[in-house]
Amino acid sequence: MGTKPTFFWRFYPTSLLIVLLSLITMFWYVSRILAEQFTERAVNELVSEAHMAQELVGDRFSAQNAPEIDAILKNLGRHLSSRITVALQTGVILGDSQLDLAHMDQFFDRPEIKEAFSGKTGMATRKSLTMNATVLFVAIPVQNQGNTIGVVRAASPEISFDFFQWTRVPLFWILLFGLPALLSFYWSRKLARSLHQYQTAAEMLTHSDLEHRLNERDTAEFEALTDAMNTMSAEVHSRIAAILRQRNELEAVLSGMLESVMVVDIEERIVRLNKSAERLFRTSLDKVKGKTIQEAIRHTELHRFVEDTLACGDPLEGDIMIIGPSDVFLQARGSTLRDTRGNVLGALIVLNDVTRLKTLENIRRDFVANVSHELKTPITSIKGFLETLREGAWEDRENAERFMDIMLKHTNRLDAIIDDLLSLSRIERDAERGEVLLDVGSVRDVLELVVKEAKEKAKDKDMTVDFKAPDELVARINPSLLEQALMNLVENSIKYSDSGKTISISADRGPDEIIICVKDQGYGISQEHLSRIFERFYRVDKARDRKIGGTGLGLAIVKHIVHAHGGRIGVESSPGKGSTFSIFLPAGLGSAHQTLRK
């Protein structure tokens, strides 16, 4: 509202002014009419009194009878309030009802007298010195045979109707001003208050306090307005509730989505990201909202995709590769957002993380390539030697024996690969069906067996085997499988180490798992291979690995055996320094067993 006058101050003085003006006008008019009527009555009275005096004087109307006339008039004067004077036209005053004749000098100059001499009834009002008041004079002519011979004048103090004498009474003012002031104050305030209620209601509505209802039903108009306002507020309430509900649903859907959803406006500023997108880009909506996508998310291919989506207008699909510490492959779908008139408002980008799929696809592709290679190499070799023998080389005994030795070696290799594949698939199948037999048994016993065997094998390369484990180490295990897994690790360690190095096998009890470590001082594995060495037929160094031998399935078997035990496997390695393979077996049941024994 500020400097504007309030409704009350506009309405109250105006209404008060109107009331006062009309009251004063009315009083003025009434007093005027009353005053006129009073004068008229006074004149009539004087005229009739003058006629009465004329009748009393009668025929004695002459200068000689002056004392008599004066006596009659004086007599009359005792009963009348008005003063009667009788005079001849010749200038002789015959008598007066109140005063001595001697005191009346200017009598014949008076206007009413002059008028009466000319034959009409004369009338005048003036301040009379003799009566010391405003006096009303009426003079009538006295006629004898058509000639005016004298005059009778009646005078009485004017009874003025002075209405404004009331104004001298304080009560008058109090009633005149006070009452209208009070009443119009009351009504103005009531009206202003009603209006104020509507204002409050409207404000409540804008401040989204939607429960507020008006209750102002003074007049039909107010009632209608109140009903309209209440309906409006209820309507707004229900609509906002609907919008809120929809928004929450949308929010829940968006944040529950596995796909990343991103909305940008026409200027490529980010409008919203869902939870998944925040995770993907390692940011939060609060941080990037309103920033351009170039500033917020620094991935060229994504920028290009957003640009293309905005430019092309049709739904767009594409693959995006995000280069970072670890690559992320995304399948992107983009479509433009339009308003009701079809103008482009922005773009909606849905990103699907297909990194896992891509990785699996790579693994599968590599697997197929590797398995063919692993099987094909010995077969080609065997085939080649067989053909050579068949073409006559069998006759050369010395070479034939050498060829057959090589063929035997390759056949053994094939046999080993197929054995490994069979045992891998058996373990896999058993683990899937839960048919791997797990019994509570001593891990230490298994480890001792492995160590004994390892020492035997390490002799060839002049390597030493350290062993360290607590005496009592119990878990739910399948001893023969666990032994196989550990032997695979130990064989790897021997294979990929130079002569004279040490292999240490250790076991320890963690808070809820048993940790078995096989540590060597071998060649080590570089970082980029670590995540893939447990894949079937995966080769870190293709040339060297085949020379050394092995089926390429050893670590895959270890992984599956450990998984069948409900454990997990980890590896740490640095090139040139050696590798550590750790097997973590759950000890939950082992400890349960121990508590049972207590």
Place this chain on the structure above:
Amino acid sequence: MRIRLQRDIDRLKKQVVSLATLVEERFRLAIRAVECRDADIARKVILGDAEIDQKEVDIEEECLKILALHQPVADHLRFIISVLKLNNDLERIGDLAVNIAQKAEVVASKLDLPIPFDYVTMSQRAGEMLEESLNSLVNLDLHLAYRVCAQDDEVDFMKSAMQLQFAEEIRKAKGEHIESLIHLFLISRHLERIADHATNIAEDVIYMITGEIHRHKGFEYDRSEE
């Protein structure tokens, strides 16, 4: 007029950030090409250089256009000047990434030659510096820019240490390996140069924000960190 200037500057900023993103990605790819001995990635980086060059030219033209049309003053002027300078640095980093990729292409075939220096750590440090300097540019983060400046010495030191190591390796090396070793040594030099350019970018950001020219004040970095 004022609004149009702001709009042009917004667009310029978008272009710069987009170039920065591209350069950062190329750098990462080049590093990976060395790490994985992958000639395909290396070729991708080498072929992509034309795009970076084009963007650099576009940005410079945009800067000149704004200067000529709007005659900007105060912070707008500082922004344009800084962009002109760091535009150069970004392009140089792009070139260095290409250089690294070229070396990677050569080294890719020599699988049995181990990289004789702590390549991963050094490339990570350089990568972090580049990323942080670009972050400070995007978010106009003064604190981050100072931090980048303070890190430069670390990478310089790493390079010096490697120089000795390389000298020894080359002395030991057999004929065929010497060439590869020289290539690898050059990669370490490129990484060091990239770190320098990242520092330059951070200094330009400092100028953009404060109006203070921060070059050649190495001894003050530590104090500003406190």
